[in-house]
Amino acid sequence: MDETLTLFSLQGKRALITGSGRGIGLALARGLAGAGAAIIINDRNERKAAAVAAGLRDEGFDVGIAVFDVTDREQVIAAIGRIEKDIGAIDILVNNAGIQRRAPLESFDERDWNDLLRVNLDGVFQVSQAVARHMLARGRGKIINIGSVQSELARPGIAPYAATKGAIRMLTKGMCAEWARRGIQTNAIAPGYFETDLNRALVDDPAFSEWLCKRTPAGRWGRVEELCGAAVFLASPASDFVNGQTLFVDGGLTSVV
Template structure:
């Protein structure tokens, strides 16, 4: 083996967009990308949350850009990418992360609940992925990383709309991988289990729910949000150049149990 051919996990010079980047998994991945050398732009619906996140990152030495955008709006997504074109001039990495959840029993799910979750989690993934793909096709390179969930694979109560959206993300990942491979673009997904984030902190206060989760998790603990950084850097870097169409479960062994 030629040692000089060992692939790099470094991202220096790469340009990245992270949706849902003001908190939780999105903000953590954005921090990881910046740490490994990428130039990063975070986006989300809440402008003040974005400003706070970027201010905090700059205090730690990461010069991250931001742009407010609602991923359910085609116009706002197009404006986001036009702005990124001006700032970056290219797009190498998309972290397609924006998402939400409304937990209700099936018989209590309202039509507006379904629409809100599917519009954000699936339509938003599509709209953002489409704009990224157009740019990556033009430059004949790129990495699209969709953030899914184990609930796209396993069944769990109170997750009708969320699980449907995440199952859809898994299939989009495979379809896009097949469609974009000839353009030297890889498409993969990261599917975490229950990670400690602002979106999960509420129901993780319930000891019974926590016990149910731990009973299914081989490692017998919740995931820490920083544990999603490694998979994201792998998929974003040259180290994953022969990997596409995959869903990587970051789940403490849940799906192996």
């Protein structure tokens, strides 16, 4: 293999991708596996995780599963411990698990606000902390947090979601400040508007799709597989001197007025 291409190889590495039972998480799992990584699918539902893993194994990938809820600290710590003990070291962590809630800010339900914080922010903190303790002991590791264009931009109806994704951008910088000298590279990917179940209501809204295609320089919705290149880069030795950054994969949306 060409020396430059080996920089992007994930052979011999193991990646845990939270919330990887569908959508962006599943696409990223497949992309990292395609670059040579052994992957661990995470979902709260064991049957769903097992079915996804079986499908990926049929494609020839090395796949395990870890069933836990990112919002449950005890579950997280126990699951990470089992992976490290029974499967092997987690070299790459992708914090993908997330939810969306939409409502006008003045009438936003407190329970929805708390749910967003628990999944989108607390979950990233808890899983990262549990995994990083093992990475720090080894002196190496890659953490990739999934942000959003809402890490940079706001839009009516999703202010609390934007707040959680803005926090992810700063938490990524904080992880860099804490752990870079100890061998961990922490970065974030900020997807633009992609066709996923999370965005189904918007994809099916002709007025919104028309607005988005006009607003985005690329002129279209993103496809989830288009996030894989960024993930492979940030998970691989090619990014060993990249730390604390948020990479926007958004068709140019955040670059224009």
